[in-house]
Amino acid sequence: MSLAPQTEQNRRTVARYWDEVWTKGNVSAIDDFCADDFKQFYPLHGAISGKENVKKMLSGFRESFPNLSFTLLLPIPLIAENDYVVARWIGGGKHTGVPCLDLPLGGLPVPNSGREMRFSGTTIFTLRDGKIVDEVGEESGLLALQQLGLLAQKKK
Known part of the structure; x- marks a missing residue:
């Protein structure tokens, strides 16, 4: 069954x-793909309104995590x-970059902590x-916060 033309375009x-935006880190592309009243929400960053605010958050996140990468799970198609x-x-x-203070539990107040996070969403x-x-x-933010040492892991 094929998708309707607009659904396929979306x-x-x-x-x-x-x-x-997410794989290459080209935050200026938000202007090409998003409406002026664009809103974004991820638990690790909260609700953000407006393209400029989203670009600012993503740029700051990449300054803190220069090798940040996000990959779609394939061959599972986008639904x-x-x-x-x-x-x-x-x-x-x-x-490995600047302090990261944009997290729900404060963040990493020193540069280059070397802490690493891997999660899915x-x-x-x-x-x-x-x-x-x-x-x-909805990302596995709890796991990311534990990996960054911002939230204690339960002892087994």
Whole structure:
């Protein structure tokens, strides 16, 4: 069964957005793929409104984790239906850059802690008129916070 033309276009838009923004770190591409009223939510960073604020958060995150990378889980396709696209992904990086204070438990107040995080997640994108208006993700933030030493792991 093939997707409706707009649904397929939305799937391609999210795939290109993911590659440019999350994989390559090209935050300026947000202007190409996202609506002016774009909103983003991930538990590790909270709710962010507006393209400029999202670009600022992502740029800062990459300054703290220069080798940060996020990859879509393939061959599992992006799931697309009407104005929604769902993606499964893996990601992470090593803190070798500036202090990272944009985390729910404060963050890493010193530069280059060497701490590393690897985690996975699911993101739901909502599109309108071919542009992403909403990006809501659920990442394994608890695992990331434990790996960064910001949250104690339960002893077995």
